Amino acid sequence: xxxxxxxxxxxxxxxxxxxxxxxxxxxxxxxxxxxxxxxxxxxxxxxxxxxxxxxxxxxxxxxxxxxxxxxxxxxxxxxxxxxxxxxxxxxxxxxxxxxxxxxxxxxxxxxxxxxxxxxxxxxxxxxxxxxxxxxxxxxxxxxxxxxxxxxxxxxxxxxxxxxxxxxxxxxxxxxxxxxxxxxxxxxxxxxxxxxxxxxxxxxxxxxxxxxxxxxxxxxxxxxxxxxxxxxxxxxxxxxxxxx
Amino acid sequence: xxxxxxxxxxxxxxxxxxxxxxxxxxxxxxxxxxxxxxxxxxxxxxxxxxxxxxx
Amino acid sequence: xxxxxxxxxxxxxxxxxxxxxxxxxxxxxxxxxxxxxxxxxxxxxxxxxxxxxxxxxxxxxxxxxxxxxxxxxxxxxxxxxxxxxxxxxxxxxxxxxxxxxxxxxxxxxxxxxxxxxxxxxxxxxxxxxxxxxxxxxxxxxxxxxxxxxxxxxxxxxxxxxxxxxxxxxxxxxxxxxxxxxxxxxxxxxxxxxxxxxxxxxxxxxxxxxxxxxxxxxxxxxx
Numbered sequence: 001x002x003x004x005x006x007x008x009x010x011x012x013x014x015x016x017x018x019x020x021x022x023x024x025x026x027x028x029x030x031x032x033x034x035x036x037x038x039x040x041x042x043x044x045x046x047x048x049x050x051x052x053x054x055x056x057x058x059x060x061x062x063x064x065x066x067x068x069x070x071x072x073x074x075x076x077x078x079x080x081x082x083x084x085x086x087x088x089x090x091x092x093x094x095x096x097x098x099x100x101x102x103x104x105x106x107x108x109x110x111x112x113x114x115x116x117x118x119x120x121x122x123x124x125x126x127x128x129x130x131x132x133x134x135x136x137x138x139x140x141x142x143x144x145x146x147x148x149x150x151x152x153x154x155x156x157x158x159x160x161x162x163x164x165x166x167x168x169x170x171x172x173x174x175x176x177x178x179x180x181x182x183x184x185x186x187x188x189x190x191x192x193x194x195x196x197x198x199x200x201x202x203x204x205x206x207x208x209x210x211x212x213x214x215x216x217x218x219x220x221x222x223x224x225x226x227x228x229x230x231x232x233x234x235x236x237x238x239x240x241x242x243x
Numbered sequence: 244x245x246x247x248x249x250x251x252x253x254x255x256x257x258x259x260x261x262x263x264x265x266x267x268x269x270x271x272x273x274x275x276x277x278x279x280x281x282x283x284x285x286x287x288x289x290x291x292x293x294x295x296x297x298x
Numbered sequence: 299x300x301x302x303x304x305x306x307x308x309x310x311x312x313x314x315x316x317x318x319x320x321x322x323x324x325x326x327x328x329x330x331x332x333x334x335x336x337x338x339x340x341x342x343x344x345x346x347x348x349x350x351x352x353x354x355x356x357x358x359x360x361x362x363x364x365x366x367x368x369x370x371x372x373x374x375x376x377x378x379x380x381x382x383x384x385x386x387x388x389x390x391x392x393x394x395x396x397x398x399x400x401x402x403x404x405x406x407x408x409x410x411x412x413x414x415x416x417x418x419x420x421x422x423x424x425x426x427x428x429x430x431x432x433x434x435x436x437x438x439x440x441x442x443x444x445x446x447x448x449x450x451x452x453x454x455x456x457x458x459x460x461x462x463x464x465x466x467x468x469x470x471x472x473x474x475x476x477x478x479x480x481x482x483x484x485x486x487x488x489x490x491x492x493x494x495x496x497x498x499x500x501x502x503x504x505x506x507x508x509x510x511x512x513x514x515x516x517x518x519x520x
């Protein structure tokens with residue numbers, strides 16, 4: 001099914017209505033397996049049981065970045081290919097990606113307290129994630145507060161692309177800054193290599209979170225399409241009242 | 244399940260994650276039912292969309 | 299090219315007039331540096347140590363506050379529409395406006411910086427290098443800020459949105475600007491690499507900024 005086939009909002013809604021229950025079921029099943037494996041995973045020889053936080057923190061980080069990638073592709077769809085649902089996709093991805101980035105920061109902080117002694121530490125990865133969250137908040141402001149949805153969406157699309165170009169630069173500069181200011185020890189979350197007994201639960205949890213993202217993304221897209229329908233119907237109602 | 248000396252932090256991390264995910268799901272569900280309700284109201288009052296008009 | 303020069307001169311003239319905001323940036327910079335010891339205390343050793351960082355933060359904030367006027371006044375009186383309709387590529391027009399903005403807002407910051415550095419007890423021999431980093435880095439701040447200015451004029455939103463959009467994008471400039479300045483004073487790392495990267499960021503923003511800002515204006519105001 002080519003992407004262009006689901007350009008029609010009504011047809012898209014029908015597809016979502018059919019697919020969503022399956023996605024929800026799959027998400028629940030994979031989460032059940034993942035949580036079971038995660039909570040029963042062995043203790044890390046350095047960090048003890050707190051390594052269990054990694055099963056939340058790392059997938060959240062991946063999905064925070066994945067959310068921005070989705071927004072960037074959607075931005076290209078909006079600005080370059082003019083796909084009708086592209087801006088809906090970008091707008092839907094933003095709050096979900098931001099939420100996962102937030103989860104990444106909070107779980108990272110809670111992981112840092114027993115491991116490093118402080119709730120917040122300006123290590124390269126957490127700091128980059130914080131800047132990512134700030135960029136998300138900017139895009140959210142553009143998408144969700146513009147009076148006219150189309151205009152806000154185009155502005156947000158441009159910011160998504162500018163962010164996509166900038167994020168590697170920001171990551172590079174934060175890494176550089178971090179090594180400059182912390183020459184002593186190297187903080188590496190999870191140790192230098194992840195043992196298979198920890199890697200498998202991690203991957204299952206990553207899959208679970210990804211399914212959750214896709215499910216929520218489609219659901220938010222559906223809501224946004226309905227919201228725009230309401231808006232155009234109200235506009236038409238106001239027009240008729242004048243006629 | 245022995246969560247070790249830092250059990251509080253592990254529990255807190257899982258709790259926060261659960262809370263944020265639950266809040267997202269709640270927002271999606273509430274928004275969905277709100278939009279459906281409004282659309283139902285509008286349709287009841289006879290407001291139709293352009294695509295239904297043609298005919 | 300004549301039309302671009304005309305835009306450049308026009309923007310500069312408008313900026314230096316009373317109410318044009320040209321030297322407000324430098325004044326704000328001065329005020330921020332003055333307030334810093336009130337917050338931190340007059341310990342000269344401490345001020346010297348964080349001096350470059352404070353100067354950079356002050357320059358960043360001063361640049362940010364002035365960005366509002368980049369497009370807002372033109373939007374209000376309709377000249378932005380005229381500029382967008384002209385035959386001159388909008389990217390070049392926007393770049394000319396940004397250059398004018400830097401010359402009237404950013405450059406005064408650079409000129410004033412050595413004096414403010416003295417107030418913060420920054421090492422005298424390093425003041426020159428510090429000023430050089432500001433000279434190399436403030437164009438990046440203007441041209442990156444250009445993007446936020448274009449996005450927010452298209453949406454008719456207040457200045458804080460602009461700050462929220464622009465500040466995360468300026469993180470690399472801040473990091474390398476302060477690092478280069480500190481390297482010149484005492485740091486273990488040499489001045490060269492950080493300064494070179496700073497220059498690279500500025501040059502890249504000279505290209506990326508106008509392209510993104512033009513896209514923002516076209517898509518937002520059509």
